Structures are given as C-alpha cells and as structure tokens.
Amino acid sequence: MNSLRIIVITQGVSRILPTILKINHEIVGVVESAPRGYHKNIKLNAIKDAVMHCMALLFGVPSLKRWCQKLMLPYFKMYVGRDQRLNDFVENLSPDLIVIYSMSQLLKKNILQIPKYGAINLHPSLLPSYRGPNPDFWQYYDFVLERGVTVHMVDEGEDTGDILLQEKYKMPIGMKSSELNAILIGDVGGRLLAESINLISSNKIKRVPQLADSITGRARNLKPGEHGSLINWTEWEVVRIWHLLRGTESWFNALPRPAGVYWGQRWIVNNYIEIKKETNDIPGCIYSDVDGRYVACKNGKIYVSIKFSSFWLCVALFNKLKGLML
Numbered sequence: 001m002n003s004l005r006i007i008v009i010t011q012g013v014s015r016i017l018p019t020i021l022k023i024n025h026e027i028v029g030v031v032e033s034a035p036r037g038y039h040k041n042i043k044l045n046a047i048k049d050a051v052m053h054c055m056a057l058l059f060g061v062p063s064l065k066r067w068c069q070k071l072m073l074p075y076f077k078m079y080v081g082r083d084q085r086l087n088d089f090v091e092n093l094s095p096d097l098i099v100i101y102s103m104s105q106l107l108k109k110n111i112l113q114i115p116k117y118g119a120i121n122l123h124p125s126l127l128p129s130y131r132g133p134n135p136d137f138w139q140y141y142d143f144v145l146e147r148g149v150t151v152h153m154v155d156e157g158e159d160t161g162d163i164l165l166q167e168k169y170k171m172p173i174g175m176k177s178s179e180l181n182a183i184l185i186g187d188v189g190g191r192l193l194a195e196s197i198n199l200i201s202s203n204k205i206k207r208v209p210q211l212a213d214s215i216t217g218r219a220r221n222l223k224p225g226e227h228g229s230l231i232n233w234t235e236w237e238v239v240r241i242w243h244l245l246r247g248t249e250s251w252f253n254a255l256p257r258p259a260g261v262y263w264g265q266r267w268i269v270n271n272y273i274e275i276k277k278e279t280n281d282i283p284g285c286i287y288s289d290v291d292g293r294y295v296a297c298k299n300g301k302i303y304v305s306i307k308f309s310s311f312w313l314c315v316a317l318f319n320k321l322k323g324l325m326l
Helices: 017-022 038-059 064-070 083-093 135-141 177-201 224-229 236-247 310-325
Strands: 003-008 026-033 075-078 096-103 120-123 145-153 165-172 269-274 285-291 291-297 298-306
Touching: 017 177, 026 064, 026 083, 064 285, 075 083, 075 269, 096 177, 120 177, 135 177, 135 236, 145 177, 165 177, 224 236, 236 269, 236 291, 236 298
Parallel strands: 003 026, 003 096, 026 075, 096 120
Antiparallel strands: 120 145, 145 165, 269 298, 285 291, 291 298
16 A cells, blocks of 8 residues: 555545544645635635634634644645636645545646546535535435435536445434534544545545436525525424424524524524424414423424523624625
C-alpha cells in the first residue's frame, strides 16, 4: 500500500477529519467550502467570519482555519469566483487524491484531473437515492428510516460518480440529526472513507456505475421562506411530524420562533402523545397544558421546551444585524 498525498475539502471541522488524520496517508492541504451564496457579498461574509471566529473563542465552536493553523496545514477558502486560485492551490500541493465531505459547489474538470486518483466523496444517503446538497433533511421529511452512506468517485455531475463503498443503517424513530451523523459520518462514513483510500492506494478498489436516474427527487437546499409551509399539518400523523421536528430541531424552522424574553432561542422537541378524540386545537399552533407547551397535531401533541443559550442569542443578533445591513 502506497502512502497518498491527500487534499481534504469540507465545511468546518467536520466529523471525517479525525479519521483521515489517523490513517497512514499524508494530508497536504485543506480546502474549506464556503456556504452557497458566499460570493454575493464578500465584505459582509468577511465580517461574519470574524464574528464566528470570536464565537469560536467564546463558546468553543471549532474553526477549520484555526484547526489547520495548529496542524500547520495549508488552508484555502473556496467560493464562486476563485476557480483559478483553487486550481493553483491544488496544483502546487500535487495531491494523489482529493477527499470530500460537505461541499457547496461542484468541482470542475480541470481540478478533478490534477490528482492521480481523482476525487472521492462521502455522501449521506444510499445513492442513487437523494442526490444533492441536503439529503439529511429530505430523508427526515420522507420518514426514511433505512439510512446509509456512500463513498463514490466524483465526476462532473451531482453525486453521479461510480460507487466505491456503501453501507446501510437502520435509525431509531426520532433520532436527532447530530446523533445520527455522529454514527453515519463519524463512525460508518469515516470507516468507509479510510477503507476506500487504502483500497485506492493498493489498486484494489472496485467501482460500480450508478443508475442514470435517481428514484427520489433532488435533495435540494431549502429556501428561507418555505420552512413554515412544508409540513402537512392536517394530513400527517403526529409520529411523522415529531420525527421530522425532533431530528432537525437545530436548523429547521417549521415552528413559530420563541418571542419575548426567549427571543433568539430555539425550541427543544421532547416527547409526543397520540390523542384519539377531536380537539379545538389548530394543527401547527403552540399551546400549553398542565404538562407544558405543545405543538398541536391532527391526532396528538408534540411537547416542546426552551433552554436558554447565549450561543443562539448571538446567532440571532448577528442575523438581525445582517438583515439591517443588506
């Protein structure tokens, strides 16, 4: 097995990095993929990066740039409009392989042709199902419990390259996204990535072409204004809504946001109960009873609570400031 020179492309200090560091290969550089739309207001996003850097220091939120600095790894921020600089960064480091997890834009052919072995990507679905940037949400939305991850070759399409390794995982109902990804990405995905890299380096990897068409729709990103309209409150059973809300509680904004002294906070989704008799509650609205606050559903209640967090308050204040600046 030959030792490979690897460039990693990811967002933030992602769960794959500890695994990649442990394998018998050399990370020669790291590319951080900026969020979609970053290029539209570089100055504002530079301010945001500075604020997030301060929040990282105050709340212990890790920064990929600081992580690279500690390990003395070359670092590059990738966003639309930096194609030539990205090309130069990759060429100068002469990698054998590019390893990707969580990237907001597709790599162009000239980048893919630089490494000897091309590029591989870890995708959190069982391809060809749920191709696209947001498979986690849409699998929660569709109540898919047989989850999984795929390591595949990267081509010029969106998650269409040959499959290298793939593994299923049966998730419990209501498992939160953070807990699920600790297993899917941190454990299963990291192991499959390490195995793929080792097989590539020893020329033992097997490639399985994907079907041209996916049986699911594209796993697209959500538009800011559509969060509140995606749940079918009058038709869906309470367990399906609970599974979706609990799984995505830190980033899906389907419920009215807390107000008053709890402004800027997020709801914590707790347990649910089924109710067979009809009530006067309007599905999707928040009420209170002797057991606490709950979201009304057509056949039950989903109990929610609030735990004050200075982190979420800072995020809300920053978003408010950003809105005033635009």
